[in-house]
Amino acid sequence: MVKVGIVGGTGYTGVELLRLLARHPQASLQTITSRAEAGIPVSTLFPNLRGSVDLAFADPKDAPLAQCDVVFFATPNGVCMHQARELLASGVRVVDLAADFRIKDIAAWETWYGMKHACPELVAEAVYGLPEVNRDAIRTSRLIANPGCYPTAVQLGFLPLLQSAVVDTDSLIADAKSGVSGAGRKAEVHTLFSEASDNFKAYGVAGHRHLPEISQGLSAMAGKDLALTFVPHLTPMIRGIHATLYARLNKAVDLQSLYEQCYASEPFVDVQPAGSHPDTRSVRGANTCRIAVHQPQGRDVVVVLSVIDNLVKGAAGQAVQNMNIMFDLPEATGLESLALLP
Numbered sequence: 001m002v003k004v005g006i007v008g009g010t011g012y013t014g015v016e017l018l019r020l021l022a023r024h025p026q027a028s029l030q031t032i033t034s035r036a037e038a039g040i041p042v043s044t045l046f047p048n049l050r051g052s053v054d055l056a057f058a059d060p061k062d063a064p065l066a067q068c069d070v071v072f073f074a075t076p077n078g079v080c081m082h083q084a085r086e087l088l089a090s091g092v093r094v095v096d097l098a099a100d101f102r103i104k105d106i107a108a109w110e111t112w113y114g115m116k117h118a119c120p121e122l123v124a125e126a127v128y129g130l131p132e133v134n135r136d137a138i139r140t141s142r143l144i145a146n147p148g149c150y151p152t153a154v155q156l157g158f159l160p161l162l163q164s165a166v167v168d169t170d171s172l173i174a175d176a177k178s179g180v181s182g183a184g185r186k187a188e189v190h191t192l193f194s195e196a197s198d199n200f201k202a203y204g205v206a207g208h209r210h211l212p213e214i215s216q217g218l219s220a221m222a223g224k225d226l227a228l229t230f231v232p233h234l235t236p237m238i239r240g241i242h243a244t245l246y247a248r249l250n251k252a253v254d255l256q257s258l259y260e261q262c263y264a265s266e267p268f269v270d271v272q273p274a275g276s277h278p279d280t281r282s283v284r285g286a287n288t289c290r291i292a293v294h295q296p297q298g299r300d301v302v303v304v305l306s307v308i309d310n311l312v313k314g315a316a317g318q319a320v321q322n323m324n325i326m327f328d329l330p331e332a333t334g335l336e337s338l339a340l341l342p
Contacts, residue, residue, distance in 0.1 A: 002327050005068035005092075006032040007083070008075035009057060011185045013097055015046045016316035017072055022052040024320065024334030026327075029053065030068050033060040066090040070323055073097060074316070076184075081118040084143060088122075093142045093326060095319050101126035101145035102213050112209050128217065129322040131331070132156060132266055138325045146322065147217075149314030150176050150210045150232060153243040155217045156269060156289045157306030160262040162221040167247035167302065169226035174214065176243040177233040179280070182310045190234070202233045239311055240280030245304040255293045255302060263291070267332050268313060268321065278307045285309060286339040287317030309339075 004021055008014055009032035021027045032042060034057040042057060043050040065071050066086075070093045073080040080096040087094055103109040106120045117123070127141035128134055130152065138144060147155070154174045161167045180191045189195055211230045219225050235242075256274045263269040270290045272278055278290035286309060294303040308314050317335055324331050 001028040002026055002323065002329075003028050003030050003067065003069045004323075005030050005063065005065045005071040007060065007063075007065070007071060007073045008033065008079065009042065010034045010037055010045060011074055012181050012311055013184075013315045014074035015049070016311045017074055017097075017319065018042065018046065018049055018053055020312075020316055020320050020334055022049060026329050026333055027320075027323075029055060031055065031058050031063040031065065033058050033063045033065075035059060066092060068092055070095060070326065072319055072323075073100075077113050078115050078118075081122075084122055085119050088142055093144075095129070095144040095146055095322055096126075097146045097315055097319055099145075099148065099209065099213070101143060102128060102147065102151075103216060105212070105216075108212050112207075112212055129318065130155060130217065131318070131321055131325060132159065132263070132269060133217070133221070135325060138322055139328070141326065144319075144322050144326070146315070146319045148210050148213055149178065149182055149241055149308070149310035150174075150208075150230075150243070151214045151217060152314050152318065153241045153289065153306045153308045154214050154230070154245065155221070156308075157243055157245045157291060157304040158218055158247070159221055160258050161247055161302065161304075162218060162226075163262070164253070164258060165222070166249055166251050166253045166258070168250050169222050169224065171248060172218070172226060172228045173246040174228060174230045174243055175233075175246070176230070176241060177235045178310055179235060179237040179240045181238050182241070182314075183234075196234060197236045200233065200235055202231055204232050208232055237280065239284055239309050241308050241310045241314060242280050243304075243306040245306065247302050247304075249295075249300045249302055255295055259291060259293050268335070276305075278305055280307050280309075281341060282339055283307050283309045283313070284340045285312060286337060287313045287321060287335040288339065289313050
């Protein structure tokens with residue numbers, strides 16, 4: 001059994017980790033921390049876990065994190081980097097679901113996240129946890145930078161095009177929409193029901209924190225720097241990301257075959273039949289990215305539709321997928337749940 005600890009268990013990502021790990025046959029939950037909720041049973045705060053998770057929240061200073069095999073950080077940006085060094089020295093493997101180790105350029109990270117990095121020497125060691133790209137490196141890593149939700153949907157959507165060098169990399173466009181849970185479990189005016197319901201808006205057009213992460217990943221796929229326009233939107237739904245991606249083809253190619261071949265052996269990427277339009281509810285609660293590829297009117301523009309659940313494949317599910325790889329477990333262990341409909 002893999003002994004698991006979770007730091008920061010009161011947010012949406014934390015409770016999603018608990019939901020998945022509570023039914024994971026090879027995971028044993030040892031501790032989950034929260035300063036504000038210390039001593040309170042997890043099931044009191046999250047009644048959906050009643051009968052499945054018997055732990056109470058522990059104060060971080062008292063939690064036996066060093067006795068775990070792996071610790072997940074479901075915390076705000078800037079928390080994991082202050083604790084990772086000590087845990088790694090104790091032989092604990094770390095999966096950070098925030099952005100502390102995602103961007104290799106320290107100066108860029110500090111600019112986008114507005115703080116000084118506490119352990120820049122670990123950034124170079126950290127493996128970016130997108131299994132479809134870095135599976136072999138994940139297997140032997142002790143520190144995983146779990147990808148962001150927008151970056152997961154966008155990178156998986158563009159991957160076949162960039163690896164095969166069939167598109168112009170100077171004018172890529174990612175038009176992405178997210179449910180309000182992507183903002184986290186906190187009180188902010190723009191996520192209030194009366195603000196977000198019956199409304200739809202773009203944000204971060206001038207620049208979004210996920211842009212350097214996405215650009216870094218796409219550039220690695222293409223083997224060169226590229227130009228990406230990324231526009232996120234907030235939609236009046238709880239879960240889900242829908243990324244509509246645009247690129248200009250530079251050569252004739254069978255796009256459907258290209259995508260099917262690229263993802264043929266990937267357990268959590270579903271390339272849909274030609275002409276499909278995947279929707280976010282088809283992945284709700286599942287660790288699946290569904291993709292459809294189009295070439296409207298047979299012109300030289302390719303349109304890719306990529307949908308994920310931002311809390312599962314975009315966060316907690318992908319983190320568990322990474323854990324499975326790290327501990328040589330079957331990759332789909334604990335992640336077999338089907339999407340919820342309606």
